[in-house]
Amino acid sequence: MRSSAAGSGFVLLDTLIAVALLIAVASGVVHLFAISVAETRAARERTIATVLAAGRLEQLRGLAWDYVPAPPGGPALPRSDWVTDLSVDPPGVSGTGLMETPPGTLDTNTRGAVDYLDARGRWVGSGGSPPASAAYIRRWAIRALPANPADAVVLQVLVTPVAQERRRLSARRLWTGEDVLLTTVRARTAR
Numbered sequence: 001m002r003s004s005a006a007g008s009g010f011v012l013l014d015t016l017i018a019v020a021l022l023i024a025v026a027s028g029v030v031h032l033f034a035i036s037v038a039e040t041r042a043a044r045e046r047t048i049a050t051v052l053a054a055g056r057l058e059q060l061r062g063l064a065w066d067y068v069p070a071p072p073g074g075p076a077l078p079r080s081d082w083v084t085d086l087s088v089d090p091p092g093v094s095g096t097g098l099m100e101t102p103p104g105t106l107d108t109n110t111r112g113a114v115d116y117l118d119a120r121g122r123w124v125g126s127g128g129s130p131p132a133s134a135a136y137i138r139r140w141a142i143r144a145l146p147a148n149p150a151d152a153v154v155l156q157v158l159v160t161p162v163a164q165e166r167r168r169l170s171a172r173r174l175w176t177g178e179d180v181l182l183t184t185v186r187a188r189t190a191r
Helices: 002-062 162-171
Strands: 065-068 077-080 114-117 123-126 136-144 152-161 180-187
Touching: 002 136, 002 152, 002 180, 136 162, 152 162
Parallel strands: none
Antiparallel strands: 065 077, 114 123, 114 136, 136 152, 152 180
């Protein structure tokens, strides 16, 4: 009788140890799953932000910035788009095109150099502050290249998730790891 009582005590102890191990392993798996979900969400946001930045950069690169052939014997004349407004959808003709943007356009919402997009990348507005449906803020800056200001511009596009922008402002930081910044140089070319 004594041996069966001792044996059942060991079975209970073995069961408790097994349950404790199972709980420890399960909590580790749940933690890894939570990390995986958060990283997948962040990767999806960065991918969308990269596509949105690349799209605006291509629109800027598509604006006129070249030379127009002159009459025979004359020099080619520079041609620049100074009127396209990319902050509206579809692009309008009351903007600044490839004119140099004011300093700080990548850090603040500057009219004519910012627009807002929803979670699927659809345009939802422009202006000083994002509408409620905005998920991303897209800002751009245009600067003359110091080495060749008449014939080359630096184009930059920054896309930030709206939620990240709020955290950035409250922490008083310039940019965060969630931002996507693309930069290129556009040189004036002959046609």
